[in-house]
Amino acid sequence: MKNDMNEYLIKAESRILAHLQTNRVSKTIEEASSYSIKAGGKRFRPYLLFAALESLGADLEKGVGAAAAVEMVHTYSLIHDDLPAMDDDDYRRGEPTNHKVYGEAAAILAGDTLLTESFHLITLDTRLDPKQKVEIISQLSEKAGQNGMIGGQMLDIEAEGKNITFNELEDIHHYKTGQLIVLPIKIACIIAEASDSVMEPLLEFGDKLGILFQIRDDILDVEGNLETTGKETGSDARKNKMTYVRTYGLEGAKKELDKLTGEAETILHSLADEIDISHLDRVLQRFAVRDK
Amino acid sequence: MKNDMNEYLIKAESRILAHLQTNRVSKTIEEASSYSIKAGGKRFRPYLLFAALESLGADLEKGVGAAAAVEMVHTYSLIHDDLPAMDDDDYRRGEPTNHKVYGEAAAILAGDTLLTESFHLITLDTRLDPKQKVEIISQLSEKAGQNGMIGGQMLDIEAEGKNITFNELEDIHHYKTGQLIVLPIKIACIIAEASDSVMEPLLEFGDKLGILFQIRDDILDVEGNLETTGKETGSDARKNKMTYVRTYGLEGAKKELDKLTGEAETILHSLADEIDISHLDRVLQRFAVRDK
Numbered sequence: 001m002k003n004d005m006n007e008y009l010i011k012a013e014s015r016i017l018a019h020l021q022t023n024r025v026s027k028t029i030e031e032a033s034s035y036s037i038k039a040g041g042k043r044f045r046p047y048l049l050f051a052a053l054e055s056l057g058a059d060l061e062k063g064v065g066a067a068a069a070v071e072m073v074h075t076y077s078l079i080h081d082d083l084p085a086m087d088d089d090d091y092r093r094g095e096p097t098n099h100k101v102y103g104e105a106a107a108i109l110a111g112d113t114l115l116t117e118s119f120h121l122i123t124l125d126t127r128l129d130p131k132q133k134v135e136i137i138s139q140l141s142e143k144a145g146q147n148g149m150i151g152g153q154m155l156d157i158e159a160e161g162k163n164i165t166f167n168e169l170e171d172i173h174h175y176k177t178g179q180l181i182v183l184p185i186k187i188a189c190i191i192a193e194a195s196d197s198v199m200e201p202l203l204e205f206g207d208k209l210g211i212l213f214q215i216r217d218d219i220l221d222v223e224g225n226l227e228t229t230g231k232e233t234g235s236d237a238r239k240n241k242m243t244y245v246r247t248y249g250l251e252g253a254k255k256e257l258d259k260l261t262g263e264a265e266t267i268l269h270s271l272a273d274e275i276d277i278s279h280l281d282r283v284l285q286r287f288a289v290r291d292k
Numbered sequence: 293m294k295n296d297m298n299e300y301l302i303k304a305e306s307r308i309l310a311h312l313q314t315n316r317v318s319k320t321i322e323e324a325s326s327y328s329i330k331a332g333g334k335r336f337r338p339y340l341l342f343a344a345l346e347s348l349g350a351d352l353e354k355g356v357g358a359a360a361a362v363e364m365v366h367t368y369s370l371i372h373d374d375l376p377a378m379d380d381d382d383y384r385r386g387e388p389t390n391h392k393v394y395g396e397a398a399a400i401l402a403g404d405t406l407l408t409e410s411f412h413l414i415t416l417d418t419r420l421d422p423k424q425k426v427e428i429i430s431q432l433s434e435k436a437g438q439n440g441m442i443g444g445q446m447l448d449i450e451a452e453g454k455n456i457t458f459n460e461l462e463d464i465h466h467y468k469t470g471q472l473i474v475l476p477i478k479i480a481c482i483i484a485e486a487s488d489s490v491m492e493p494l495l496e497f498g499d500k501l502g503i504l505f506q507i508r509d510d511i512l513d514v515e516g517n518l519e520t521t522g523k524e525t526g527s528d529a530r531k532n533k534m535t536y537v538r539t540y541g542l543e544g545a546k547k548e549l550d551k552l553t554g555e556a557e558t559i560l561h562s563l564a565d566e567i568d569i570s571h572l573d574r575v576l577q578r579f580a581v582r583d584k
Contacts, residue, residue, distance in 0.1 A: 025443025025467050028450065033438070080404065085396035104377035105449050108400065109442050112372065115404065116437040119411050123430035130422040137429060138415035145408040146325070150401050151317030157397050158320065175317050 005050055008060050012046045012067040013037065019068070019121050020113075032102040032110035033117075036075050039093045044213070045070045045184045051279040052188030052202065065125035066136055066187045069118040073144050074180060076114035079107055081153060089235070115144075128191070135190045143179040143186075152176025161240050169242045170211075177217075178210030198274055201267050205280065208264040212284075215257045218243040222250060297342055300352050304338045304359040305329065311360070311413050312405075324394040324402035325409075328367050331385045336505070337362045337476045343571040344480030344494065357417035358428055358479045361410040365436050366472060368406035371399055373445060381527070407436075420483070427482045435471040435478075444468025453532050461534045462503075469509075470502030490566055493559050497572065500556040504576075507549045510535040514542060 016037050023030040046067035053063045082089040082097040083104060089097055099107035118140065122133055142148060152175025159172060185206040189199040221236045222245050236243050244253040264284055268277045308329050315322040338359035345355045374381040374389040375396060381389055391399035410432065414425055434440060444467025451464060477498040481491040513528045514537050528535050536545045556576055560569045 020438070023438040023443065025439050026446040026450075029438055029443055029446045080400055083400065085400060106446065108372055108375065108377060109446050112403075112407065113438050113442050115407060116433050116442065119429055120433035120437055123426050123433065130426045134415050134422045134425050137411055141408050141412035141415065145412055146312070146315040146321055146405050147317050150405050150408065151315065151321055154318040154321045154398065154401050158318075171317075 003050070003054060003060050005047060005054075008050045008064065008067070009043045009046055011064050012043070012071060015064055015068040015121070016072055019117060019124075028102065028106050029109060029113055032098060032106045033113045035101060036079050036092075036098050036110065036114075037071070039095045041075075041093050043071060045074055045180060048181065048206075048209075048283055049184035049188050051283045052185045053192060054279040055275045055277060056188060056192035056194055056198070057276065058188070058192035059127075062127045062191050063188065065122055065127065066191065067184070069122050069136075069140060070180070070184055070187070072114040072118035072121070073140060073149075076111040076118075077144070077149055077153070077180075079111040079114070083107060086153075086157065087239075132190055136187050139183060139186050139190070143183045148175055148179035149177075152179070159242060164242050166247055169244075169247065173211065173214040174207075177214055178207060181210035181213055182206035198271060201271055202280075205264055205267045208260050208267065209284065212257060212260050212264065215244045215253055215260070218245045219250065219253055219257070221245070295342070295346060295352050297339060297346075300342045300356065300359070301335045301338055303356050304335070304363060307356055307360040307413070308364055311409060311416075320394065320398050321401060321405055324390060324398045325405045327393060328371050328384075328390050328402065328406075329363070331387045333367075333385050335363060337366055337472060340473065340498075340501075340575055341476035341480050343575045344477045345484060346571040347567045347569060348480060348484035348486055348490070349568065350480070350484035351419075354419045354483050355480065357414055357419065358483065359476070361414050361428075361432060362472070362476055362479070364406040364410035364413070365432060365441075368403040368410075369436070369441055369445070369472075371403040371406070375399060378445075378449065379531075424482055428479050431475060431478050431482070435475045440467055440471035441469075444471070451534060456534050458539055461536075461539065465503065465506040466499075469506055470499060473502035473505055474498035490563060493563055494572075497556055497559045500552050500559065501576065504549060504552050504556065507536045507545055507552070510537045511542065511545055511549070513537070 017034055020030055020034050020037070023033075049063050049067045049070060050060050053060050078092060079098045081087050082092055083099055090100055091097060097107075098110055102110065119137055122128075122137055122140070125133065128136070144150065152172055155168075155172045156176050159168065164172075182203055185202050186199075188194075189202060194202070218236065221234065221243070237246075244256065247253075248256055261284065265281070268281055268284070271277055309326055312322055312326050312329070315325075341355050341359045341362060342352050345352050370384060371390045373379050374384055375391055382392055383389060389399075390402055394402065411429055414420075414429055414432070417425065420428070436442065444464055447460075447464045448468050451460065456464075474495055477494050478491075480486075481494060486494070510528065513526065513535065529538075536548065539545075540548055553576065557573070560573055560576070563569055
């Protein structure tokens with residue numbers, strides 16, 4: 001690997017925090033919005049964006065602003081999802097959730113801030129031209145919006161406590177989490193000016209990755225603990241949520257994880273002559289966590 | 293007046309509703325986000341945008357998308373401000389507030405939707421070039437963000453029940469409502485490619501208009517009733533909110549309104565040789581509502 005990925009993840013985080021520090025109006029908003037960014041997390045979406053850029057042979061510096069924006073949107077969604085009116089979670093990434101520290105009003109506004117400022121940050125990016133910025137903002141708002149993450153979150157809330165079909169479960173994940181995982185790959189393709197013949201399989205790879213991510217999350221909810229996942233184990237079951245584990249059983253879910261990992265590998269290998277797939281393959285191996 | 297302003301206000305509303313109808317994921321989100329748009333309101337910000345475009349001699353068609361986006365951001369802010377954790381209002385524009393009809397979770401998400409989709413809608417605009425879109429998105433996100441509306445809303449919440457100074461009150465209004473009133477004028481200048489010598493006085497005019505708007509709101513809270521304002525009268529006093537009326541008294545507030553109207557007129561008249569000020573003057577006369 002040419003570039004130190006960690007260095008770029010730190011750059012993206014620094015870009016976010018520097019932007020939030022330009023707040024001249026409200027100390028509370030600055031602290032509350034920074035709090036959830038500083039709480040950490042896997043930075044999976046920025047990582048994926050940089051890995052895709054690297055696979056496409058593009059300059060990773062050009063991705064710092066967009067990676068920051070995607071992580072801001074992801075973080076805003078966690079703050080709002082954790083609210084008492086939504087999932088009502090007290091812990092996130094092992095720390096008290098935003099509203100537990102700053103109160104509900106500030107948490108709602110901190111989420112609104114991260115969402116609004118993610119778009120502002122992209123407009124200020126000095127490494128991208130106006131056409132690229134518009135395309136990135138279009139993708140970000142589409143995949144985070146009514147036909148993406150927000151739509152999926154509403155489906156998820158409405159499904160709670162109900163018996164939903166497996167297709168409905170897949171729909172929820174496709175919209176709620178899947179769209180924001182395809183997004184970094186799509187943005188990398190915009191920045192790297194990738195051809196359709198490369199972009200289309202990569203987006204399909206992103207779709208598989210989104211499902212893989214969710215199955216792994218469901219498995220960790222059963223097998224993990226507060227220390228490794230930052231969430232309380234068994235919270236899905238307590239909330240009577242439909243999950244892959246509930247549908248397939250623990251072993252079945254792991255088998256499904258294996259199957260999808262294989263399919264994602266096949267897609268990647270079909271691109272081996274055109275791009276350097278090793279970086280995206282590393283993402284897959286890092287996040288798929290096969291049953292050994 | 294060349295153009296029928298009402299026709300353009302209807303076009304902006306139709307653009308919003310058509311965009312919300314492209315929701316393929318959640319009927320609840322589509323209904324909840326459309327509900328607060330359909331609830332009406334004065335459409336002051338779109339009106340101001342079209343009036344400024346007309347004064348600048350620009351094509352009003354070019355402003356439809358941006359006017360729609362500004363109204364979406366304004367409406368999202370009302371939905372979130374009305375939430376129990378914030379101002380806890382049951383009525384808005386004479387109708388039950390969003391969370392009263394759809395519940396808190398859907399209301400939070402409907403607000404998130406309007407905010408997110410406002411940016412999406414601008415990226416899809418076929419009448420603007422990429423550079424204009426980036427500038428408009430930059431202004432929209434800045435003036436709605438941490439150094440604009442959201443910052444002001446946090447200051448407002450933190451001031452509730454406290455004795456604040458008049459300067460602090462002015463700060464709250466400057467950020468909470470003022471920025472989103474200057475915004476349509478700034479956007480019109482971007483679309484019309486106005487020179488700095490025209491734009492700078494116009495933005496100053498917008499600042500005055502923002503304060504006028506707030507003083508009038510405070511007066512109506514005392515003098516108005518549910519029917520004309522769509523809000524319950526006296527809600528500021530009940531919440532122990534600092535207002536212009538509380539600071540100056542009712543007569544003093546009306547005098548201040550008169551004084552500011554005069555200042556705004558002076559700015560407009562200084563531009564009379566360069567642009568057609570009649571349209572913006574009509575806005576001023578329509579919204580200032582002098583004491584007769």
